[in-house]
Amino acid sequence: MAHASQASSHPFDEAMALVPLAPRADEHGSEPPREFEGRTHPAYANMVGPFGGVTAAQALQAVLRHPQRLGDPISLTVNFAAGLADGPFRIEATPVRTNRSTQHWTVTLWQTGTDGLDTVMLTATAVTAVRRATWGAVDEAMPSALPPSSVPSVPFTDSVRWVSSYDMRLVAGTLPKQWDGAEADSLTQLWLRDNPPRSLDYASLTALADAFFPRIWRRRARMTPIGTVSMTVYYHAGPEELAATGEGFLFGQARSQSFFNGFFDQSAQLWSETGHLLATTHQIVYYKE
Amino acid sequence: MAHASQASSHPFDEAMALVPLAPRADEHGSEPPREFEGRTHPAYANMVGPFGGVTAAQALQAVLRHPQRLGDPISLTVNFAAGLADGPFRIEATPVRTNRSTQHWTVTLWQTGTDGLDTVMLTATAVTAVRRATWGAVDEAMPSALPPSSVPSVPFTDSVRWVSSYDMRLVAGTLPKQWDGAEADSLTQLWLRDNPPRSLDYASLTALADAFFPRIWRRRARMTPIGTVSMTVYYHAGPEELAATGEGFLFGQARSQSFFNGFFDQSAQLWSETGHLLATTHQIVYYKE
Numbered sequence: 294m295a296h297a298s299q300a301s302s303h304p305f306d307e308a309m310a311l312v313p314l315a316p317r318a319d320e321h322g323s324e325p326p327r328e329f330e331g332r333t334h335p336a337y338a339n340m341v342g343p344f345g346g347v348t349a350a351q352a353l354q355a356v357l358r359h360p361q362r363l364g365d366p367i368s369l370t371v372n373f374a375a376g377l378a379d380g381p382f383r384i385e386a387t388p389v390r391t392n393r394s395t396q397h398w399t400v401t402l403w404q405t406g407t408d409g410l411d412t413v414m415l416t417a418t419a420v421t422a423v424r425r426a427t428w429g430a431v432d433e434a435m436p437s438a439l440p441p442s443s444v445p446s447v448p449f450t451d452s453v454r455w456v457s458s459y460d461m462r463l464v465a466g467t468l469p470k471q472w473d474g475a476e477a478d479s480l481t482q483l484w485l486r487d488n489p490p491r492s493l494d495y496a497s498l499t500a501l502a503d504a505f506f507p508r509i510w511r512r513r514a515r516m517t518p519i520g521t522v523s524m525t526v527y528y529h530a531g532p533e534e535l536a537a538t539g540e541g542f543l544f545g546q547a548r549s550q551s552f553f554n555g556f557f558d559q560s561a562q563l564w565s566e567t568g569h570l571l572a573t574t575h576q577i578v579y580y581k582e
Numbered sequence: 583m584a585h586a587s588q589a590s591s592h593p594f595d596e597a598m599a600l601v602p603l604a605p606r607a608d609e610h611g612s613e614p615p616r617e618f619e620g621r622t623h624p625a626y627a628n629m630v631g632p633f634g635g636v637t638a639a640q641a642l643q644a645v646l647r648h649p650q651r652l653g654d655p656i657s658l659t660v661n662f663a664a665g666l667a668d669g670p671f672r673i674e675a676t677p678v679r680t681n682r683s684t685q686h687w688t689v690t691l692w693q694t695g696t697d698g699l700d701t702v703m704l705t706a707t708a709v710t711a712v713r714r715a716t717w718g719a720v721d722e723a724m725p726s727a728l729p730p731s732s733v734p735s736v737p738f739t740d741s742v743r744w745v746s747s748y749d750m751r752l753v754a755g756t757l758p759k760q761w762d763g764a765e766a767d768s769l770t771q772l773w774l775r776d777n778p779p780r781s782l783d784y785a786s787l788t789a790l791a792d793a794f795f796p797r798i799w800r801r802r803a804r805m806t807p808i809g810t811v812s813m814t815v816y817y818h819a820g821p822e823e824l825a826a827t828g829e830g831f832l833f834g835q836a837r838s839q840s841f842f843n844g845f846f847d848q849s850a851q852l853w854s855e856t857g858h859l860l861a862t863t864h865q866i867v868y869y870k871e
Binding site for chain 1: 656657659661663664678679681684686688690701702703705706707709711713714715716717718719720721722765767768801802811812814816818819820837838839840841842843844845847849851859862864866868869870871
């Protein structure tokens with residue numbers, strides 16, 4: 294393919310390149326924590342600090358890189374305790390319980406403040422599992438839409454860097470043309486993938502799950518300050534389904550159910566172009582007014 | 583009211599009665615963990631061990647009982663690392679980060695095994711916050727239904743004790759009449775509240791969020807072994823909205839989006855009888871075949 298990506302030089306791979314730190318003296322036993330150093334990446338810069346989707350992906354990556362990891366991701370919940378600063382961080386993944394086919398994880402991410410003290414910026418939990426083939430069904434069918442080749446690629450903003458690290462092709466539910474406070478529904482549907490294209494994996498799927506612009510901007514047509522406080526991803530695909538998706542587009546859909554006294558929710562789905570529901574994802578987001 | 587409950591003797595209050603343990607010698611600093619002893623409660627017994635909804639509520643309760651808790655619950659994610667045994671447990675809540683108006687929590691629950699060793703049975707994370715009055719909207723409207731007084735109270739099974747600790751009035755989406763493998767949709771709608779009635783609070787709302795019978799039983803009409811591995815609750819109500827609900831019924835709706843190689847999801851909503859969306863909740867559930 295003309296756009297064949299060089300995996301080793303893709304910005305997303307650079308962002309996922311965690312460096313293992315030497316185990317600490319007190320880390321022994323059969324299920325030790327494993328610590329890594331990572332960095333925010335300029336290709337995924339947000340207005341302030343990094344795009345949270347890539348931070349969530351880095352949290353998952355710490356689990357995926359742990360030498361005792363069992364199976365593939367089933368669920369991930371990331372709590373954004375504070376806005377990361379651009380720069381390095383330490384992240385630790387601990388398998389707190391390993392069962393026969395499932396494994397439970399906790400993750401903590403620290404940054405060193407200007408006072409020289411390490412503070413918690415993020416906590417996460419994850420479940421991985423060895424899947425077995427079973428009966429299955431996709432009950433949330435992919436909405437019908439023009440194919441991605443027929444939809445123009447238009448980033449929803451050019452004011453933050455991370456948005457241009459994705460190819461987004463909006464099918465329905467744009468940002469308001471005028472920020473006039475006119476209420477609308479909260480639904481957005483779009484085709485999306487990494488830009489430049491990159492073969493889908495669990496980490497990039499996690500980041501894509503956070504790539505929808507804030508629902509309240511569409512719902513209310515006001516430039517409301519927001520920040521995701523907690524985000525959960527459920528993975529409904531094995532490595533084969535991810536490989537089959539490859540560098541292709543995903544179809545994404547997001548909407549909200551409640552806006553209440555400073556916090557709104559978002560529920561979203563990500564399908565492969567052939568209609569396999571790869572992930573469902575939810576988040577709760579702070580909003581200012 | 584004729585059915586006015588005596589709060590001090592309600593089984594749910596008994597289940598939530600965590601006993602604070604003395605702080606350990608190494609627990610100092612401004613944001614110490616706080617440890618409690620709790621017990622499973624016979625009124626919430628499941629087929630094996632306790633009903634997971636009450637266990638999730640106990641995890642939230644450890645946060646609510648922490649003397650440094652800031653504000654009210656915004657989100658809770660509980661990972662069920664192993665099936666609890668009936669009996670006592672230790673639970674610890676730690677405020678890992680306290681911001682101006684939000685606070686981030688980790689929770690761990692241990693039980694002592696037959697080998698005398700403590701093992702992790704559950705991990706959780708939570709976010710609490712001081713809410714401020716803002717613009718708001720309920721975008722997921724409560725489905726129309728006959729009022730609870732017009733719907734018969736029928737527990738979906740009488741084979742496990744916890745089900746009779748709830749008053750469930752099924753509006754749509756019963757269990758299959760015959761376990762013949764006939765496929766159906768996964769949707770269930772019902773009125774539900776504590777039995778005996780009890781004024782709603784964040785802990786009981788959390789338990790109610792897990793009170794739907796497994797979606798795969800309806801979807802497939804097969805008695806499939808299941809177990810929730812991770813559950814998230816987003817709270818869209820302040821103390822006033824909970825107080826206004828009081829001992830009234832909630833309207834609950836649950837459905838699944840994907841069943842894939844051993845794990846299915848459930849998305850659900852809980853409204854007050856007047857149509858306020860009190861909570862949205864999601865879980866990912868292991869299934870055997």
